[in-house]
Amino acid sequence: MVDRPSLSKGEMEIARLLWDVGPATVRQAFEAQPEGREMDFTTVQTYLRRLEKKGYASSKLDGRLRVYSARARARTVIRETVDDLVLRLFGGEKLPLVRHLIEDTDIGADELAELRKLIAKLEKERS
Amino acid sequence: MVDRPSLSKGEMEIARLLWDVGPATVRQAFEAQPEGREMDFTTVQTYLRRLEKKGYASSKLDGRLRVYSARARARTVIRETVDDLVLRLFGGEKLPLVRHLIEDTDIGADELAELRKLIAKLEKERS
DNA sequence: AATTTACACGTACGGATGTACGTGTACAAG
DNA sequence: CTTGTACACGTACATCCGTACGTGTAAATT
Numbered sequence A, B: 001m002v003d004r005p006s007l008s009k010g011e012m013e014i015a016r017l018l019w020d021v022g023p024a025t026v027r028q029a030f031e032a033q034p035e036g037r038e039m040d041f042t043t044v045q046t047y048l049r050r051l052e053k054k055g056y057a058s059s060k061l062d063g064r065l066r067v068y069s070a071r072a073r074a075r076t077v078i079r080e081t082v083d084d085l086v087l088r089l090f091g092g093e094k095l096p097l098v099r100h101l102i103e104d105t106d107i108g109a110d111e112l113a114e115l116r117k118l119i120a121k122l123e124k125e126r127s
Numbered sequence C: 001a002a003t004t005t006a007c008a009c010g011t012a013c014g015g016a017t018g019t020a021c022g023t024g025t026a027c028a029a030g
Numbered sequence D: 001c002t003t004g005t006a007c008a009c010g011t012a013c014a015t016c017c018g019t020a021c022g023t024g025t026a027a028a029t030t
Helices: A009-021 A026-032 A041-054 A074-090 A095-103 A109-126 B009-021 B026-032 B041-054 B074-090 B095-103 B109-126
Strands: A057-062 A065-070 B057-062 B065-070
Touching: A009 A026, A009 A041, A009 A065, A009 A074, A009 B074, A026 A041, A026 A065, A041 A057, A041 A065, A074 A095, A074 B009, A074 B074, A074 B095, A095 B074, A095 B095, A095 B109, A109 B095, A109 B109, B009 B026, B009 B041, B009 B065, B009 B074, B026 B041, B026 B065, B041 B057, B041 B065, B074 B095
Parallel strands: none
Antiparallel strands: A057 A065, B057 B065
16 A cells, blocks of 8 residues: 555665564664674664655654664565565566475475475365 | 676566577567566666676677677576575575465465475475 | 763765666668 | 668666764763
8 A cells, every 4th residue: 555665675674673673773773683794883773764764664762762663564565575576587476486495495304394284284274 | 606796676677588588689678578567668778788787698799789698597596686585584584485475475276286296296306 | 070972863975776868870761 | 862760879867775974962981
């Protein structure tokens, strides 16, 4: 419904932090970054500002600390993002992407098993 | 190996045309565009030029026509692109993306069945 | 009280992106 | 031969992106 500009790659990383840790100050988001991928404090700050401007987050001052909260649900954003990728890279067909993921990547045996169960469950539900 | 700058969204669409129709002139790529998504002739031209500059395509003059060919295989580019997305949006875990694709999208019953068979085959191969 | 620390907020800046236009020229149509 | 058509190639340009720096100020430390 709400038509937001799409997320850039860097913005995605920060949005994910917000979804994971919930409402967060710049520092909390900064510190929630996975190791091996640390952007500068002010870079995180810029991304949070941009997320808000694009409508993906909102913020309020708590004392002198600004607290950012996700405003779009992860599921929604993931759908939009993946749909866009599927459209551009696979002409809109999702199956080739799924096939790529399970055939061309080092997906584990346990993950395969989980998928098998998930599919079985879905198929059962649908009948 | 070759470290290319990643593809932008628009570039992906044009790269896909090259993979689909094989070596193509600007016009051929232009005309291979799916309906409902037609960029300007010169926009396609610009993207082809940029694909070449980034190392994803090569070109040669055939008479006075410039013919572009894909230089990176679709599979490789797809892997790079999807890996990047998975990293940024799912922290590197592929399973959540697969789960999203089969749970949160309108995947068809026949596609589900196909996946079930694919998984069965893979599991058999691995044992 | 003086100094350091931590933050908010504005600003910056080169390169990427999406989207084309203009000019020159070879070939085709008349 | 003249005029239109199609294409190559250079250029453009606003906006976005990644990545920060600088300045002002409130809170904490010495």
